[in-house]
Amino acid sequence: MPHGSSLSLNVSRPGKGAERQIAAEDDGADRRAASAEPSTDDDAPTSLPLLPEDRVSANRRELERDLREALDAGQLHLHWQPIVNCLTGVLQRFEALVRWDRPGCGKVSPGTFVPIAEALGLHKQLDTWVLRAACAEAQRWTQPFRAAVNVSAYWFEGEDLSYAVEAALHETGLSPSRLEIEVTERVFIDNAGNAQRELAQLKAVGVGLSLDDFGTGYSSMSYLRTIPFDRLKLDRLFIENLGTCRRTEAITRAVLQLGAGLDMTVCAEGVAHQTQLEILQAYCCDEVQGYLIGRPGPLTPERFALHTRLDRSSLFMGPELLEADARIPA
Numbered sequence: 644m645p646h647g648s649s650l651s652l653n654v655s656r657p658g659k660g661a662e663r664q665i666a667a668e669d670d671g672a673d674r675r676a677a678s679a680e681p682s683t684d685d686d687a688p689t690s691l692p693l694l695p696e697d698r699v700s701a702n703r704r705e706l707e708r709d710l711r712e713a714l715d716a717g718q719l720h721l722h723w724q725p726i727v728n729c730l731t732g733v734l735q736r737f738e739a740l741v742r743w744d745r746p747g748c749g750k751v752s753p754g755t756f757v758p759i760a761e762a763l764g765l766h767k768q769l770d771t772w773v774l775r776a777a778c779a780e781a782q783r784w785t786q787p788f789r790a791a792v793n794v795s796a797y798w799f800e801g802e803d804l805s806y807a808v809e810a811a812l813h814e815t816g817l818s819p820s821r822l823e824i825e826v827t828e829r830v831f832i833d834n835a836g837n838a839q840r841e842l843a844q845l846k847a848v849g850v851g852l853s854l855d856d857f858g859t860g861y862s863s864m865s866y867l868r869t870i871p872f873d874r875l876k877l878d879r880l881f882i883e884n885l886g887t888c889r890r891t892e893a894i895t896r897a898v899l900q901l902g903a904g905l906d907m908t909v910c911a912e913g914v915a916h917q918t919q920l921e922i923l924q925a926y927c928c929d930e931v932q933g934y935l936i937g938r939p940g941p942l943t944p945e946r947f948a949l950h951t952r953l954d955r956s957s958l959f960m961g962p963e964l965l966e967a968d969a970r971i972p973a
Contacts, residue, residue, distance in 0.1 A: 707763060709745055710756055714768050719743050721776055722939035725950045726910060726932040729923055734951050735930055736789050736823070739777045740939050741769070766795035771807050778815040778822065780942070786951055791823020791853050798841070799834035805844040812848075819849035825876070827856050831866050842870050856912075858898065867905060875902050879913025879933070885922045892922070899926055 713719060723737040743751045760769045774792050781790040798804040804824075812819055824845055830838040842852055853874040854867075858881060877898055884891040895911075902909035911923050914933030923931060937950060 723942040724939040725937040726930050727936055729928040729931045741773050761795055766797050770794045774811040778811050778817040782815050782817045789821045789823050791825050793825035793855055796830045799830045799838040802837055804841050823851035823853055825853040825855040846871055872907055874908045876910045876912055882911050882913045882919055885919045896926055
């Protein structure tokens with residue numbers, strides 16, 4: 644494996660911008676019951692039927708309860724998605740995505756439960772579990788890939804992220820050089836001072852830093868000057884319009900030039916079609932990830948062997964490799 648290959652760990656959070664507070668539970672049913680006229684009908688029901696909004700509120704409370712129990716019991720698990728060199732197809736690292744199979748209900752989308760965890764103040768418990776689980780699994784691999792964790796912006800309301808990261812490394816024995824922390828631009832809005840101090844501490848420990856979803860948040864070039872990020876991850880919003888929008892292509896080229904000028908690797912997220920890949924190759928993009936490269940799944944020995952093989956001359960897996968990946972049990 645080439646020197647510097649890495650494994651990227653990302654807690655999938657489509658809801659990264661969720662608000663801190665949960666909206667107050669709907670108390671409409673209580674108000675309606677208090678204001679209702681006494682019934683004179685002997686056959687009247689003793690309780691009112693639930694209205695649709697009451698059912699939503701009840702379902703939300705059940706989901707919150709089950710999520711708390713899942714976190715306490717360690718009932719979450721990780722899926723992994725490969726990230727490869729854009730020109731050679733050689734594996735660089737994996738991104739880890741947290742998953743939850745809710746008992747009796749099946750799979751719950753991270754876009755649903757991650758914002759709820761943040762709103763309930765459970766983001767630290769969730770991220771800490773992912774940190775430890777991913778570091779432990781990476782430590783067992785036969786090749787020394789790097790692991791990077793996408794952490795909630797709410798960590799930066801305080802100054803304890805670096806302690807949580809160092810604790811996970813100490814507990815699992817993973818070298819700091821094999822860990823990468825991913826953050827979004829949102830951390831620099833409300834807690835820029837804390838974010839800068841915490842990220843500098845992580846960098847001093849030897850952990851890599853990645854700026855996720857670049858270009859879709861509160862973009863400012865100032866933090867690129869002061870914080871030594873190792874990687875920019877170009878959001879899939881730009882990638883999906885490659886080949887159809889000249890403005891998008893111009894922005895993509897500009898970000899790639901920016902990354903090169905700052906000695907930062909640029910990774911294009913959400914690559915799903917061969918045309919997108921070919922455009923990124925023509926622009927000399929550094930890394931790519933997406934369904935074209937490999938879908939997320941448990942990193943079984945068979946899938947690990949498939950994605951770490953070094954004889955791919957192109958990053959496009961091709962029909963035979965895609966079929967092989969699909970045949971591996973999830």
